[in-house]
Amino acid sequence: MKWLPLVALAVPSQAYLRFGCATLSVQRLDPIVEPGRLPSSHVHQIVGGNAFNATMDPKIDIAEKATCTTCSFSEDFSNYWTAVMYFKARNGSYKRVPQYPNALLGSLTGGMTVYYLQNDFSTNGKAKITAFKPGFRMTVGSPTNTKGNNPGLRYTCLQDVMTRAPETAEFPAKPCPAGVMAIHHFPACWDGKNLDSPNHQDHMYNTGKGGFVTAGACPSSHPVRMPQVAFETMWNTTGFNDKSLWPADGSQPFVWSYDDSKGLGTHADYLFGWKGDALQRAMDSTPLLSNGIKTQSVDQANKCSVKSTIVEPIDGWLDKLPGNPMPM
Numbered sequence: 592m593k594w595l596p597l598v599a600l601a602v603p604s605q606a607y608l609r610f611g612c613a614t615l616s617v618q619r620l621d622p623i624v625e626p627g628r629l630p631s632s633h634v635h636q637i638v639g640g641n642a643f644n645a646t647m648d649p650k651i652d653i654a655e656k657a658t659c660t661t662c663s664f665s666e667d668f669s670n671y672w673t674a675v676m677y678f679k680a681r682n683g684s685y686k687r688v689p690q691y692p693n694a695l696l697g698s699l700t701g702g703m704t705v706y707y708l709q710n711d712f713s714t715n716g717k718a719k720i721t722a723f724k725p726g727f728r729m730t731v732g733s734p735t736n737t738k739g740n741n742p743g744l745r746y747t748c749l750q751d752v753m754t755r756a757p758e759t760a761e762f763p764a765k766p767c768p769a770g771v772m773a774i775h776h777f778p779a780c781w782d783g784k785n786l787d788s789p790n791h792q793d794h795m796y797n798t799g800k801g802g803f804v805t806a807g808a809c810p811s812s813h814p815v816r817m818p819q820v821a822f823e824t825m826w827n828t829t830g831f832n833d834k835s836l837w838p839a840d841g842s843q844p845f846v847w848s849y850d851d852s853k854g855l856g857t858h859a860d861y862l863f864g865w866k867g868d869a870l871q872r873a874m875d876s877t878p879l880l881s882n883g884i885k886t887q888s889v890d891q892a893n894k895c896s897v898k899s900t901i902v903e904p905i906d907g908w909l910d911k912l913p914g915n916p917m918p919m
């Protein structure tokens with residue numbers, strides 16, 4: 592496999608920021624859905640700034656508190672997280688599936704690829720895009736969802752690292768030669784008032800159609816167009832592709848850390864933390880990357896981490912999923 596150097600992302604693009612963030616931490620904390628709870632119900636993989644903690648008060652600007660970030664853009668101290676994928680063996684034991692970085696973005700350690708789009712890949716749509724404010728947070732998807740009706744929450748069975756289609760609502764049914772990509776597109780219409788809401792979703796409205804296509808117009812209840820945030824996480828399932836290890840009934844063996852073997856409860860969390868007006872400057876410019884947003888080296892990004900508050904086995908063969916996942 593050939594990795595392109597980090598400079599590949601310094602090439603100006605019309606309408607999006609796309610960058611890698613290395614793994615910051617893998618542990619049971621969830622400052623949005625279960626703030627202050629030690630530990631939270633299931634394991635997450637987290638990237639971004641090192642102000643990540645069990646409690647993250649919306650009144651605190653994490654861009655001022657963090658001292659490093661695992662993201663290639665060094666002014667981005669946001670935190671981004673998803674559940675973690677496990678392989679379930681025939682004997683009922685679990686093993687965490689490793690992550691690897693997007694092939695476009697150099698040799699970061701694990702983590703994910705983050706996107707901020709104005710409109711779509713080739714045009715900025717000429718609309719004003721309002722950056723998030725300090726303290727802003729949101730989630731997309733829900734561990735209890737059983738419908739797969741959000742076109743922005745999808746999987747791609749990677750034939751090679753560049754495969755981007757087709758997308759499925761459920762985990763791929765067959766072994767994937769280069770792993771499984773989990774995709775999370777967030778809503779981009781804001782009510783203009785609230786940094787959060789009780790279910791962490793009602794302050795936002797989704798007009799996204801999946802993929803990276805132009806989203807529909809924002810409704811009057813949520814009139815403010817924000818950047819369209821998306822994550823891609825590459826799960827290296829290739830060590831588990833031997834069909835003799837898969838369930839005898841023909842089902843697929845991967846399961847999210849909240850015990851979801853269909854994958855329809857896939858969800859993701861976003862906590863804004865860009866420094867000053869860096870994100871707004873980026874969104875105001877065409878081409879997007881021409882406005883001097885600072886980057887750092889892969890080595891610097893990989894060096895940033897937070898110590899686990901929750902110390903428990905999450906790797907190696909486990910006889911149950913860590914925590915109190917809800918089987919579904």
Ligand SMILES: *[C@@H]1O[C@H](CO)[C@@H](O)[C@H](O)[C@H]1NC(C)=O
Nearest residue numbers: 641642643644645646656897
């Ligand atoms: C995380 O929270 C603990 C106590 O809740 C505190 O001692 C620690 O300094 C915090 N860490 C960060 C990076 O904010």
Ligand SMILES: *[C@@H]1O[C@H](CO)[C@@H](O)[C@H](O)[C@H]1NC(C)=O
Nearest residue numbers: 680681682683684836908910
């Ligand atoms: C369960 O199966 C896995 C994969 O075959 C094996 O590596 C592991 O040792 C087994 N665990 C137990 C407790 O038998």
Ligand SMILES: *[C@@H]1O[C@H](CO)[C@@H](O)[C@H](O)[C@H]1NC(C)=O
Nearest residue numbers: 592689690691827828829830
């Ligand atoms: C994926 O996992 C396989 C099997 O463990 C390993 O040989 C390979 O190097 C990994 N690929 C990447 C890109 O990390």
